[in-house]
Amino acid sequence: MSVNPQIHIKNYLRESQIFLGRAVFAGVVVGLFALILIVHLGRLQILEHDHFTTLSRDNRVKLEPLPPTRGLIYDANGVLLAQNLPAYSLEIVPEKAGDVKRTIDELTRVIPISNDDRARFARLRRQRRRFDGIPIRVKLSDEELARFAVNRHRFPGVDIHATLLRQYPLAELTAHVLGYVGRINDREIKTIDMSEYSGTSHIGKNGIEKAYEKLLHGHVGLQQVEVNAKGRTLRVLESTPPVRGRDLHLFLDTDLQKTALDAFGDYSGALVAINPKTGGVLALVSKPGFDPNLFVEGISSATYKALRDSEEKPLFNRVLRGQYPPGSTVKPFFALAGLETGAVTPSKKILCRGFYLLPGHDHKYRDWKKWGHGKMDVRSAITQSCDVYFYDLAHTLGVDRMHDFLTPFSFGHHTGIDLTGELRGLLPSSAWKRRVYKQPWYPGETLIMGIGQGYFLATPLQLAAATAALANRGIYVRPRVVKAVGSAQSGRPPHPTVLSSSRIPASNPANWETVISAMVKVIEGKHGTARSIRTDAYHIAGKTGTAQVFSIKQDEEYDEEKIARKMRDHALFIAFAPVEDPQIAVAVVVEHGGHGGSVAAPIARRVMDKYLLKQ
Amino acid sequence: MIYSPTTLAPSEPARQHGLLTRLHLDLPLLSGLLLLCGYGLVVLYSASGQDFGKVERQAIRLALAFVGMFMAAQIPPIHMRRWSPWLYLAGVLMLIAVLLFGDIGKGAQRWLNLGLFRFQPSEMLKLALPMMVAWYLAEQPLPPTWQRLAIAGALVLVPTLLIAKQPDLGTAVLVAAAGIFVLFLSGIGWKIIAAVGGLLMALAPAAWYLMHDYQRQRVLTFLNPERDPLGAGYHIIQSKIAIGSGGLFGKGWLNGTQSHLEFLPERSTDFIFAVLSEEFGLVGILVLMALYLFIVYRGLYIATRGQDTYSRLLAGSLTLVFFVYVIVNTGMVTGLLPVVGVPLPLISYGGTSLVTILAGFGILMSIHTHRKLLPT
Numbered sequence: 006m007s008v009n010p011q012i013h014i015k016n017y018l019r020e021s022q023i024f025l026g027r028a029v030f031a032g033v034v035v036g037l038f039a040l041i042l043i044v045h046l047g048r049l050q051i052l053e054h055d056h057f058t059t060l061s062r063d064n065r066v067k068l069e070p071l072p073p074t075r076g077l078i079y080d081a082n083g084v085l086l087a088q089n090l091p092a093y094s095l096e097i098v099p100e101k102a103g104d105v106k107r108t109i110d111e112l113t114r115v116i117p118i119s120n121d122d123r124a125r126f127a128r129l130r131r132q133r134r135r136f137d138g139i140p141i142r143v144k145l146s147d148e149e150l151a152r153f154a155v156n157r158h159r160f161p162g163v164d165i166h167a168t169l170l171r172q173y174p175l176a177e178l179t180a181h182v183l184g185y186v187g188r189i190n191d192r193e194i195k196t197i198d199m200s201e202y203s204g205t206s207h208i209g210k211n212g213i214e215k216a217y218e219k220l221l222h223g224h225v226g227l228q229q230v231e232v233n234a235k236g237r238t239l240r241v242l243e244s245t246p247p248v249r250g251r252d253l254h255l256f257l258d259t260d261l262q263k264t265a266l267d268a269f270g271d272y273s274g275a276l277v278a279i280n281p282k283t284g285g286v287l288a289l290v291s292k293p294g295f296d297p298n299l300f301v302e303g304i305s306s307a308t309y310k311a312l313r314d315s316e317e318k319p320l321f322n323r324v325l326r327g328q329y330p331p332g333s334t335v336k337p338f339f340a341l342a343g344l345e346t347g348a349v350t351p352s353k354k355i356l357c358r359g360f361y362l363l364p365g366h367d368h369k370y371r372d373w374k375k376w377g378h379g380k381m382d383v384r385s386a387i388t389q390s391c392d393v394y395f396y397d398l399a400h401t402l403g404v405d406r407m408h409d410f411l412t413p414f415s416f417g418h419h420t421g422i423d424l425t426g427e428l429r430g431l432l433p434s435s436a437w438k439r440r441v442y443k444q445p446w447y448p449g450e451t452l453i454m455g456i457g458q459g460y461f462l463a464t465p466l467q468l469a470a471a472t473a474a475l476a477n478r479g480i481y482v483r484p485r486v487v488k489a490v491g492s493a494q495s496g497r498p499p500h501p502t503v504l505s506s507s508r509i510p511a512s513n514p515a516n517w518e519t520v521i522s523a524m525v526k527v528i529e530g531k532h533g534t535a536r537s538i539r540t541d542a543y544h545i546a547g548k549t550g551t552a553q554v555f556s557i558k559q560d561e562e563y564d565e566e567k568i569a570r571k572m573r574d575h576a577l578f579i580a581f582a583p584v585e586d587p588q589i590a591v592a593v594v595v596e597h598g599g600h601g602g603s604v605a606a607p608i609a610r611r612v613m614d615k616y617l618l619k620q
Numbered sequence: 621m622i623y624s625p626t627t628l629a630p631s632e633p634a635r636q637h638g639l640l641t642r643l644h645l646d647l648p649l650l651s652g653l654l655l656l657c658g659y660g661l662v663v664l665y666s667a668s669g670q671d672f673g674k675v676e677r678q679a680i681r682l683a684l685a686f687v688g689m690f691m692a693a694q695i696p697p698i699h700m701r702r703w704s705p706w707l708y709l710a711g712v713l714m715l716i717a718v719l720l721f722g723d724i725g726k727g728a729q730r731w732l733n734l735g736l737f738r739f740q741p742s743e744m745l746k747l748a749l750p751m752m753v754a755w756y757l758a759e760q761p762l763p764p765t766w767q768r769l770a771i772a773g774a775l776v777l778v779p780t781l782l783i784a785k786q787p788d789l790g791t792a793v794l795v796a797a798a799g800i801f802v803l804f805l806s807g808i809g810w811k812i813i814a815a816v817g818g819l820l821m822a823l824a825p826a827a828w829y830l831m832h833d834y835q836r837q838r839v840l841t842f843l844n845p846e847r848d849p850l851g852a853g854y855h856i857i858q859s860k861i862a863i864g865s866g867g868l869f870g871k872g873w874l875n876g877t878q879s880h881l882e883f884l885p886e887r888s889t890d891f892i893f894a895v896l897s898e899e900f901g902l903v904g905i906l907v908l909m910a911l912y913l914f915i916v917y918r919g920l921y922i923a924t925r926g927q928d929t930y931s932r933l934l935a936g937s938l939t940l941v942f943f944v945y946v947i948v949n950t951g952m953v954t955g956l957l958p959v960v961g962v963p964l965p966l967i968s969y970g971g972t973s974l975v976t977i978l979a980g981f982g983i984l985m986s987i988h989t990h991r992k993l994l995p996t
Contacts, residue, residue, distance in 0.1 A: 017929075020762045023807035024932045028924050031805070031940055035916055038947050039909055045954055049864040050902045057864025061877065100669070 069230050072204030073223030074169060076250030078183060078213065080259045081287075081488065086179050087214070089169035093145040095153065096138035099130065102162030109141060112163065115156050116149045118142055121305040129188075138166060143302045171207065171214075171301050177294040178262055181322045182255075182286075182424075182486060184212020185297035201225050204247075210300065212322075213253065213486060216425045220490055223250035254489040254499050256285030264615040265290045268608040274575075274595040275323035275465040277484075278612055281473035281587045283504060284482035286422070288612060291323040325427045328462040329594055332550030333390045333601070334579045335411070335457040337475065337520045339398060340383050342410035344516040348401040351519050354380045357393040363400070363448055370396050370452050373551075387523035388530045390549065392456050399455025404446050407454060408434035413481055413509045414471035416463055421483040422470075423502070430467050433460040457550060468592035472579040474509060475524075476546070476587035478517040482506040521546050525584055528606075535578065535602040538610040543617055547580030547609070549601030552594075573597040578605035582613050589616050644693040644989040646922065649981060652915040653966065657682050659908065660892075660967035666874045667888040667895040667969075674888065674969065681971035685978040692982025696990045697931045700983065701755055707744070708752035708775070714741035715782040742783045742791045743976045746941070747983070749779055749795055753802040754933035762929060763807035772803060790948075790961040797944045801937040806929075839958050855886065856955050859894035863954060870901030888969040890961060893953040908967075916943045919981075922988045931987045938980040945977070 049057065078087035095116070102108045109126070112118060118141060126141045145153070145165070153165065171186045173179060186207040189197070193208055202208070204225055209215035226247030230240065265276045265288045278288040295312055304312075312320055321327070343349040359377035360369040372378065372392040378385070386394035399407065412418070417432025431437075433454060435446035453459035463471075466484065474481040483505045491499025511517070524546035527533045534549040552575040576598030581590040591609045598604035640647050661675055661682075668674040718741055753772050757764050764772065776799030784792040804813070828836065862876065871877065876898040887895050896904055919939030926932035945965040951957030953964075963970060965977050 016761060020807075020929050021932070023762055024805060024929070024936070025924050027805045027807060028920050028932075028936055031801075031936065032917060032920050035913070035920075035940070035943050038943070039913055042947070042950055042954070042956075043906070043909060045956060046863065046897070046902060046905055049860065049954065050867050050897070050905075053864050054867045057861050058867065060861045061865035 069228050070200075070204035071226035071228055071244065071247045073225060073247035074249045075171060075186070075207075076217075076221040076223065076252045078221075078253045078255065080255050080257045081285075082258065082260070084175075084259050086173065086175060086255070086257075086259070087183055088172050088174065090172045092143065092168055092170040093150055094140045094166050094168060095142040095145060096140050096164050096166045097126070098138050098162045098164070100162070102160075105130075108160060108163060112141065112160065115152055116142060116145070119305075121303075124306075125303050138164065140166070144170070168206075173297050175259060176296045176298060178259065178266060179257070180212075180294040180297045181291040181324065182212055182257060182262075182289050183297065184214040184216075185210055185300040186214050187300050188303060207301070211426070212424060213255075216423055217253060217487065217490075220251040221253065224248040251490050252499070253487050254491060255486055256280065256283070256287060256488045257289065257486065258287050258616070261288045261612060261615055262290060264288075265608070265612045266292060266294075268611040269595070272595045272598055272604070273317055273323075274593065274598065274605075275327055276591065276593045276608065276612065277324050277465050277469035278589055278591045278616065279469050279473045279484055281476040281482065281581060281590045283488075284470075284473070284484045284506070285488060286484055286486045287589060287616065289324050289486070291321070291327070293317050293319040295319040322426065323594065323596075324465045325422070325424060326464065327594065328428055328430050328464055329575055329577070330459075330461060330552040331457040331463040331468060332552045332575075332577050333392075333457055334468060334548050334550035334577050334592075335416075335461070335463075336387055336390065336395055337524055337548050338411055338414060338416075338471065339395060339402070339407060339455055340387055340523070341511065341516055341520050342402060342407060343398045344383065344519060345410070345511050345513065346402065346406060348406075349383055349398055351383055354382050355386075355394050355397050357381050357391050359393070361393045361396040361452065363452070366449075368449065370449070383519065384523040384526065385532075387520065387548065388526040388534070389532045390534050395455040396452040399451045400448065402451075402455075404433065404435050404451045404454060407451070408432055408437075411471075413507065414474050415467050415481065416471060420466050420470045421505070422466060423485045423487055427466065428464055430464050431460055431462040458553065465592045465594050468577070468579050468594075469590055472581055472592055473587075473590035475517075475521070476581035476590050478514065478521075479509045479511050480506050481509055521584060524548055524580075528580075535606040537602060538606045540610070540614075542614075543582050544584040545580050545582040545610070545613065546584045547578060547606065549606060550577035550579070551575070551599075551601055552577060573599050576601045576603070576605040578602075578609050580606070580609050580613070582617060589613055641989050643690070644986055645690070646918075646985045646988050649915065649918050649922070649985060649988075652911055652918060653978070653981060656908075656911045656915065656966050659911065662873070663892060663896045663899075663967060664888060664969055666876065666899060667892050670874065678969055678971075681974055682966075685971070685974045688975050689978040689982035689985070692979045693985040693989065695983075695986055697928075697934075697983075697987050698990075700751060700934075700986070701758075701930045704748070704751040704755035707748040711741055711745045711748040712779055712782070715745070715779060717741075719782065719785060740972060742779075742786065742788055742795065743972060745779045745783065745795050746791070746798060746976050747938075747980060749776065750798040750802050750934055750937040750941075753799050754930050754937065757802065757806045758928065758930040758933060763809065769803070769808060769812070772799075776800065776803070788961075793948070793960065794941060794944060794962065798937050798941045801940045802933045805923075805933050805936045855891060856959070859891055859953050860955055862894040863897040866898040866901045866904075868902050870897070870899045870904055873899050875899060890949065890963060890968060891953055892968050893950055893964050896967070912943070912946050916940075919984055922984050925991070926987050927991045935984050935987050938984060942977060942980065945973075 075089055077085060077089075080086055095112070097105060097108060099105050109118065109123065122142055126139055129139045141163075142149075150165065157163075173183060173185070187210045188206055189202065189208045197208070201222070201224065205222065209218040209221065214221065224247060226245050228244035229242040261278065265278070269276070269290070269292050273292050275292070276288060276290040277286065279286055299308060340349075344351065357372060357374075357378040357380075359375050360371045362369060370392075373390070377393070378389055378391040381389070381391045381394045383394070385391070402410075408417070411432055415421075416430060418429050419427050433446075433450075438444055438446045438450075438460075450459055454461050470481070470484050473484075485502055487502050489499035489501045525544055527547050527549065528535050528539050528545045530536065533539075535547050538545070538547075574597070576593075576595040578593045578601045579591065581587045589612075591612055593605040593609050595605045595608065640650070661679060664678055665672070665675050753775055756772055756775060757768065760768060776796060780792050780796040780799070783795055828839075831839070865871070866876075876895055896908065900907075916939055919942065920936065923932050923935035923939060926935050942965060945962055948957060948960055948962045949964040949968075952959050952962070963973055966974065
């Protein structure tokens, strides 16, 4: 560089000249690039013009995607839960039909077309190109098919299209587990690989159908077809067949599922049964349910509105998304926390007078039993669900030790189940309250948390997963719905899904047995809160709970007016059996069921009977 | 040309020139842009499958973008220069915000939700980055020292990496190009250019490991279109057939069989050049290229007549970036370059880049019409 770097005075003339030089250079490069491009295009359009014209004129060869067949879903006993049935739909290609509105009006005289059909047609038409077929009627009956075939010559651009439609034989019974498929919407288009879905119109929207979309869908195939000048297929030249979606085998037992659903009677609520050893979900009931078949070919807006606005919330998956105060069902877990940390010993007794006072305060924290339980140790406190004992225990433990001990049981975070849409519930801590409410944690709130009320929220799935960990004496197993993934085509045995478990840090095995023996007394003891379900066939360990309904205020699902009508508490029950070698862990929430012992426990008993005794 | 603000009163040029100059518009540039946009709407009508609604929506977007250009042209370059660092800083902060809390669309995080509307900060950087680098380099005598060059390089690199991370390769390339052009125009030595170029080529294999899966797919598809015959590879094959079969004069407007019967999903956006080539042939392409070159050369001319170093660097960089759009898009459609999501400027359907491009031309017009000393 010729300029002495010491001189820091701007030389405007020189800078202008430098720039001019560079700009001229850039201009030359721009021209050069343009020239290269034009030469390249000239080669394509003049030298190779004949070649490409031949390709284009004889471009009778068109690539067509071949949609894969969606994988089937079976329950644990091989019962088919989701299948694909052939269905015929009527499609219009706007470019060929000419006046689309008149075509539809004329068609209406041949086969019935509802306003919903027209609305769907209009909606899909906006997403697709003029030369794509758009369905105007779906699921044609044989008679309709025949009637159209006779009149076909009158409708250019209208064609019958054969497809496979997803169907759920058990309808409502499996709705909240399987979910359903529906037409791919605008939002989903942006997140999927378009070439993979180029022949597919449906996608999993919910449940297993969504969580296992990738496996169920399979891989698109492709065929080269010869078409005439109007784009109609003449013959297939070459094809790569699609790869069928993988079949899924579930842990779910539909007989058990049906027993559970029936056991609820007229009540709404949720039930989850888990095999504690595998984490396999044996039954998953969210009542009421809905018919998922309605969603496959586009639900009419009136039906959808009725479902959505129904007071009973049939579309709401209570198992994964219902967040309830767990009430007294968490007492065994806190008892364990107390024993493990040394906050209490098995022999330590506390006098329950029906209320508890924080040192230095005169507010009375009441027990559900007005006159008190008398002298209580940790076993009798669980068996009789003494609140005062757990107020005292909570006060000794403090919120953060309670939070830390319950975390590995899945409270406050996802259980890790292989379904989408699971909510976390809420396991409060002082740090959480400072973060969210910008307030310190108050000692009174610790007491309330000790009996599973206050901020504490859990989903039925979390309760079941935690109960299973209790049944395993400290091994948390991630719940899962799918047992194995297989393909009917390959003939290979299904590939099992992975068991994943973790040990909950608790050093003394005796403490687990102390708590579990107390839970057995809940059913078999003289004062047990669930003594009504006692059976001689096997031993059950359980715990009842009651969730005050006004706490649900945090859950926007309910409004004031309805609370006034339905003031009864939610009934909860957790249990596992047989105690010595647990095969099944159950969590039940009965909405507005009153007391856990009288309403929720018998439901759990029927499910356990069905599973363990096959009756 | 020596800057001496006292020789003429600020209102002088406005009196000497007509209404357009008083409105701070440049007639040659404006006419070129209007012709190009008109041409684009004609092609879009055919490419969209004669969907007039789509043409109408695009026309409305264009009108709004031209209003934006007009407004940008009213801001004197001296103000732009003063705002440059702040705009740049705000842009980079927003890019960081996008990475932290941005909305996800099409698998990438590009949008920042500001409550009322969504905003794509990477678009803003297309203007703010060259402004910043020009501001920084114009502070001291040119050509820049090594030290200042390194800092300017960092100024380019930071937002480029942030955008590439979103991931939005197309925009990252354009933003980086904008900064690099400023450096080039500032007169950095040829040796440095050669050294950096060589280094980048040596590092190219390393880039492979940093790429996202879908980006690797694109490179592989570019090298061998047959390997993905249903996806992007198919587009390239079909788009070449469309272009080649167009011939010298094309098949005529609305008569492009290739683009009407075949499977060309992006034909009104990224692949619109194939539709144009099929229906208007090489002649149509020459007209298009003539318009583009006219705009680019007018832009470079405006840059050389710029009154201070900042204006010249900024105007030159904005003009060259516009040409990069053209080359990257046409290169992709004709199979010369891999598929990168860059639209054909002012022709492709869609509004995001439209606003930025026309705002850039607004800046050029401002630079040209706010000069205080006009050589005759």
